[in-house]
Structure formats: structure tokens, C-alpha cells
Amino acid sequence: MSPFETLKEKIREALPGLDCVIGWRQGFDPLHATPFFMRAPEDVEKLVWSPLCVHNLSTYLPSFRGKKVGIVLKGCDSRGVIELLQEKLVERENLVLFGLPCSGVADLTKLGRAAGDLDRVSAVAWDEAGFTLATPRGEVRVARRDALADKCLSCQFPNALEADHLPGDPLPPATGPDLGDEELAALEAMAPADLMARWAAEMSRCIRCYACRNACPMCVCRDHCIAQSRDPHWLSQEDSPREKLMFQLIHTMHLAGRCVECGECQRACPVDIPILALRRKMNRVVRELFDYQAGLDSQAVPPLFTFQVEEANIKERKW
Amino acid sequence: MPILAGKELRIVGFLCNWCSYGGADTAGVGRFSQPTDLRIIRVPCSGRIDPLFIVKTLLYGADGVLVSGCHPRDCHYGQGNFYARRRLEALKRFLPIIGVEPGRFEYTWVSASEGQRWQQVVQGFTEQVHALGPSPASAVFGACREIPDEKGGPRVAV
Numbered sequence A: 001m002s003p004f005e006t007l008k009e010k011i012r013e014a015l016p017g018l019d020c021v022i023g024w025r026q027g028f029d030p031l032h033a034t035p036f037f038m039r040a041p042e043d044v045e046k047l048v049w050s051p052l053c054v055h056n057l058s059t060y061l062p063s064f065r066g067k068k069v070g071i072v073l074k075g076c077d078s079r080g081v082i083e084l085l086q087e088k089l090v091e092r093e094n095l096v097l098f099g100l101p102c103s104g105v106a107d108l109t110k111l112g113r114a115a116g117d118l119d120r121v122s123a124v125a126w127d128e129a130g131f132t133l134a135t136p137r138g139e140v141r142v143a144r145r146d147a148l149a150d151k152c153l154s155c156q157f158p159n160a161l162e163a164d165h166l167p168g169d170p171l172p173p174a175t176g177p178d179l180g181d182e183e184l185a186a187l188e189a190m191a192p193a194d195l196m197a198r199w200a201a202e203m204s205r206c207i208r209c210y211a212c213r214n215a216c217p218m219c220v221c222r223d224h225c226i227a228q229s230r231d232p233h234w235l236s237q238e239d240s241p242r243e244k245l246m247f248q249l250i251h252t253m254h255l256a257g258r259c260v261e262c263g264e265c266q267r268a269c270p271v272d273i274p275i276l277a278l279r280r281k282m283n284r285v286v287r288e289l290f291d292y293q294a295g296l297d298s299q300a301v302p303p304l305f306t307f308q309v310e311e312a313n314i315k316e317r318k319w
Numbered sequence B: 001m002p003i004l005a006g007k008e009l010r011i012v013g014f015l016c017n018w019c020s021y022g023g024a025d026t027a028g029v030g031r032f033s034q035p036t037d038l039r040i041i042r043v044p045c046s047g048r049i050d051p052l053f054i055v056k057t058l059l060y061g062a063d064g065v066l067v068s069g070c071h072p073r074d075c076h077y078g079q080g081n082f083y084a085r086r087r088l089e090a091l092k093r094f095l096p097i098i099g100v101e102p103g104r105f106e107y108t109w110v111s112a113s114e115g116q117r118w119q120q121v122v123q124g125f126t127e128q129v130h131a132l133g134p135s136p137a138s139a140v141f142g143a144c145r146e147i148p149d150e151k152g153g154p155r156v157a158v
């Protein structure tokens, strides 16, 4: 039995004791999987597992708080669960974690660039080396490196870090290029005024849909988000790049030491604004200063929740 | 300050009530002359400062932001400045990625008795910001206009 079949069997066994198990099913077209809430054993037949299972489903968990639920997890998704456990936003005894070793998911934006128009792709297939898309112009072949999400190319945690069931052999960490680092290096090489102008230009496309916030597993304030509060009034409704960038910075700051770098914020953005770079930068700072990465240890104390009287990595400046 | 006369920049200072605000007061009482670019906002503790205060200030027109609190181990509330130090350091290292030069934001510690030191901090930071010139934010995002707030006074908005 394949690991996936084994997992389905486990889910069927567990379902009677659970409110639901969250996984993926085929979406509205060949290229999209969509989140799927299995409630009855027969639903499990519709569960899919493929490089199109892009969503980090841990985002849904806080809304099921207090109920017993199961969830299917890629390695990166499991970090979201661990972070939620650490912040006591979900209870471990109410969760059944079904992990699968993951060899990477597609970045639909990249596939779209290769295919010209994603809406007109009538079929998709994949193998070890890449993806094949059936388009009106004929078959388009996209190499793995050009098709996978950036995070997958250099993924350090391909297997769920916390799981009750983890069928199949664990996969080794990926050894591809760290495109996120390359992107940051390119940004950091720019002159400050040009860089700020670039962010203004990128953010001018933002439609303030807040999909970035809603997709983020660690954005848990929901209706109490300060982006929409009138008192304090952090943001107006004005449609300006300044307000939009300010929102991104609110998100980044509120995620400092909490972001698990799943990339959902950027993936969810309908206009492909490269907002993950801001989170990556903050994560890098947190790592430099506090030797800490979120979502690895549910018992760890988050770095901004504590201090050392003599900080190891903060030097007092002469002022 | 003759060297800076006529070309003041906008610098915002967030000062804790117990040490640095007192230090600024001491400098005033001692009549130490200081550049006048700095506008001070008094907060209860450096630990009260949400890094987003600083981000917002910089994005909405300030050319520099200075944060000053009690020296480590001297916090009126015991630990506020220890937490603040972590947040402020993380912010300081982060800001360049949005195009804010590192020199536009500094944080430091000044006690209530250090009037002289306060003068040096203000002098030094003001010179540093002047060396950078006006922040690119106004050119990039447009100048902030003033709109009347509920109470009728001017308030800076987008």
C-alpha cells in the first residue's frame, strides 16, 4: 500500500471520533486543489495528495478550537500547527495530525507564466523532472526548478515535524537554491530611495483584499485586526500605497518571531505582490539576534516574549 | 543652532516618562542648547513603544525617529526596557528592507540626571539625520497633508 493509501485508511479509522479531517480535494479546474473537510468515511475517497496541494490548512485550526479535528500536513504546514500549539490557540489533545513526506508543491504563478494563461490549461501532469501543461498552444513543459514554490526548492522540513501518523519514508531536506535569499540580496543592493519607490510601486497594485492576512496561519485576530479598527485608527480607508505598505508592515511586525515562512501570504495575493520578502527579512533578523525559528518547538519561549539582561547578540551603541 | 538654521527636519522622539523625559528636562533646566528639529512624545515606558509607532512615523513624514528610555536595569517598571531592546533592535535591522536608511532610527538610554548626555544625543542624532537629508518617504508617497481632527486641531494624515 502506498503511503497515501495508508494515510487514507488511518483517516477512515479516525473519522468517527472526529468532527472532521481537513485535507484537499480536486478543485474547479485541473490545476487547483481546494481545501476539503471530510466528515464521513466515504468522503475520504475524494481526498487528493499532489504537488497541487498548496494550501497550508493549519490556518483553519483555530476556528475549530474546542472540537476534535484531524488535519493532513506537509512539513511546512506542521510548523503552523506547532506555532499554534505554542501560542495555546489550539489544544494538542483535540488534534489528530496526519503527516505526509512532501517533495514540493507547485507555484501556480510560475506555472501561469510558463503557460501564458492558467485559465486555459486543460490538463496537468507531473513527474520527477517537472510539469506538463496542456494548453491551446500545445504541450508546455516546465522544469521542476521553474515550477515549484521557492520555499520547496530549499525546504529544510519536508516531513511533518509533529504527527500522529507519518506513513512512508521520511524525505531528506531539499538542496536546491535559496531563491528567497537571492531576492533579499537583490533588494538590499538597491539604493534606499529606489527600494522605497519599488515598494510603493508594488503596493500600488494592492486591492486591500486582506487575502494575505486571511491565509496566514498565524494571523489569528480575525475581526479584531487593527487594520480595520477605528479606535485606534491605524489605517484609513484611503487607497494609497502608503496605507497599503503600512498594512504589510503591521502584518510583518505582528508576525515577528511567529512567522513560519509558509509563504501563504504571498501565494494568496491575487496580484502577486512579493510580500514574503518582508517576512523573510524579519525572520532572518530574528534568527540572527535570537537564534530562533518559529514553528519548530511548541515548548519554546518566543523571543519577543522574553529577554536576557545581557543580550548575547545586541551590542550597546555609543550614543 | 546656526548650522542648521532654516532647514529643520522633522525628528520625532519617543521618550520614557521616568528617565529620558526627565533627562531632556534636566538639559532644559541646565540651559544646554540643542537643535530644535526634535519633537518629543512622552510615553510611560520604552516598553510601551509599539515598533509600529516608529514605522508609522517614518512612513508618514518623519525624517528620523529617536527612542530613549531608562538604562538597562534602571527601568521604573523593572523590565520594560529589556523587552523594548529586543523589539527595537529587531526593527532597526529590519527597516533597511523598506528603504529607510539605518541612520534614521536610533534607540538609546538616558537617565533623568544625564542632561548633558541628552544634549549630546540630540545633537548627534540631529546631525546624523541632516547628513541623510529629508526622508525619501515624502517624495515616494507624497507629502502628508494636515486635516482637522475631531477636536479641531491639525492632525497629520495620509
Ligand code: SF4
Residues within 6 Å of the ligand: A215, A216, A217, A218, A219, A255, A258, A259, A260, A261, A262, A263, A264, A265, A266, A276, A279
Ligand atoms: S506571514 Fe506569510 S509566511 Fe509567515 S506564517 Fe503568515 S502566511 Fe506564512
Ligand code: SF4
Residues within 6 Å of the ligand: A205, A206, A207, A208, A209, A210, A211, A212, A213, A265, A268, A269, A270, A271, A272, A273, A275
Ligand atoms: S493579498 Fe495582496 S492585494 Fe490582497 S491585501 Fe494582501 S497584498 Fe494586498
